[in-house]
Amino acid sequence: MQQDPTLYLKSLLLPDTDKIKKKMETHEDLPIEKYSHILSQIEFSIASCYSENISGLTDKKTLAVLESLLTSLKIKTTLTSDSYEDSGSQITRKSKNTKTTAISRDLKNSICDAAIEALRKRPVTQHEFELCLRFIMYSIDNRSWVPASRGYLDWISNMFGLLPEWKKEEFDVFYGSISQLFGIEMDLLTMDKTIDEALSKKYRQDY
Numbered sequence: 001m002q003q004d005p006t007l008y009l010k011s012l013l014l015p016d017t018d019k020i021k022k023k024m025e026t027h028e029d030l031p032i033e034k035y036s037h038i039l040s041q042i043e044f045s046i047a048s049c050y051s052e053n054i055s056g057l058t059d060k061k062t063l064a065v066l067e068s069l070l071t072s073l074k075i076k077t078t079l080t081s082d083s084y085e086d087s088g089s090q091i092t093r094k095s096k097n098t099k100t101t102a103i104s105r106d107l108k109n110s111i112c113d114a115a116i117e118a119l120r121k122r123p124v125t126q127h128e129f130e131l132c133l134r135f136i137m138y139s140i141d142n143r144s145w146v147p148a149s150r151g152y153l154d155w156i157s158n159m160f161g162l163l164p165e166w167k168k169e170e171f172d173v174f175y176g177s178i179s180q181l182f183g184i185e186m187d188l189l190t191m192d193k194t195i196d197e198a199l200s201k202k203y204r205q206d207y
Contacts (some may be wrong), residue, residue, distance in 0.1 A: 005109055005112035005113060005116065006069065006072040006073065006108075006112055008112075008116060009073075009112050009115055009116050009119065010072075010073055010126070012116065012119040012120065012123055013073075013119065013123065013124065013125060013126040013129055014123050014124060014125045014126075015125065015126075016125045016126055016127045017125065020125055020127055020128060021127050024127070024128070024131055026131070026134070027131050027132075027134040027135040027137075027138050029131075030128075030131045030132065030135050032135070035124070035128065035131075035132050035135075037118045037121060037122055038115060038118045038119070038124065038129065038132045039132055039135065039136065041114040041115065041117060041118040042111055042114050042115055042118075042132070042133075042136060043136060043156050043159075043160075044114065044160055045110040045111050045113065045114035046062060046107065046110075046111065046136075046153070046156060047153070047156045047157040047159070047160045047162045048110065048160075048162065049103075049106065049107045049110050050150075050153045050156075050157050050162070051157055051162040051163070051164070053103050054164070054167065056099060056100070056103045057103055057107065057150075057153060058149045058150055058153070059140050059143065059144065059149055059150055059151060059152045059153055060149060061100070061103070061104055061107075062107065062140060062152070062153065063137055063140050063141075064104065065104050065107050065108045065111065066111070066133050066136060066137050066140075067137070068104075068108060069108060069111060069112070069133060070130060070133055070134075073126060073129070073130065115129070139152060139156075140152040143155055146174070154167065154171050155190065158171055158190060159190075159191075172186075175189050175190055
C-alpha cells in the first residue's frame, strides 16, 4: 500500500510548546539561519520541480500546494506502516488526472521528501515547521510584482543555478533593466529579500 508522505512527515515533527509559540508567533519571528536546513531543502525541491516543468508550474500553483500541505498537517491522522519510501518511487498516474493535477501532486510529494530528509537530521515542532512553510509563502508573494507569474520560481531557480540558459538570459535582462532603473546593484536585487520587498512596494506605486 502506498504511504502518504505527509503522514510520515508529520510523525517526525516534535510536539508544540507554549514557549516556542509565544517566542515565534509568525514567520516574521523565524530566525532564518536556525531553520536553513529546512528552508533550503524545500526551496531546492521547488526549484528542481520547476526546472522540469518550466511551462507547467507557476507561483500561484506553488502557493496552493504549500497551503494544501499546511492543511494536511492540521488534520489528525496516524501512520499505518513503519516503512517509508521516497514518494517519487510511489507515484502512479491515473488517466483521469490532468497534467496540472499531476504537476501539483508531484511538487507536493517532492516538498514532503525534502522536508523529511531535513527533519530526519534535525527535527522541529509542528509550529516551527508551519512557520517555515509560511516564510516560503511570504517569499513567493514578495516576488508577485514580477511579471509573467513566475517571479519567485525564476528567482529561486536562479539562486540554485537551475535555470535553463534561455530562461537565465531572460532573467538577467529583466533584473538588469530594473537595476538600471532604480540604481541598485543587480546582485542585491537577485539575492537580498529585504531590498526586493522595498522594490516591490516602489514598483507597485510607480507602475
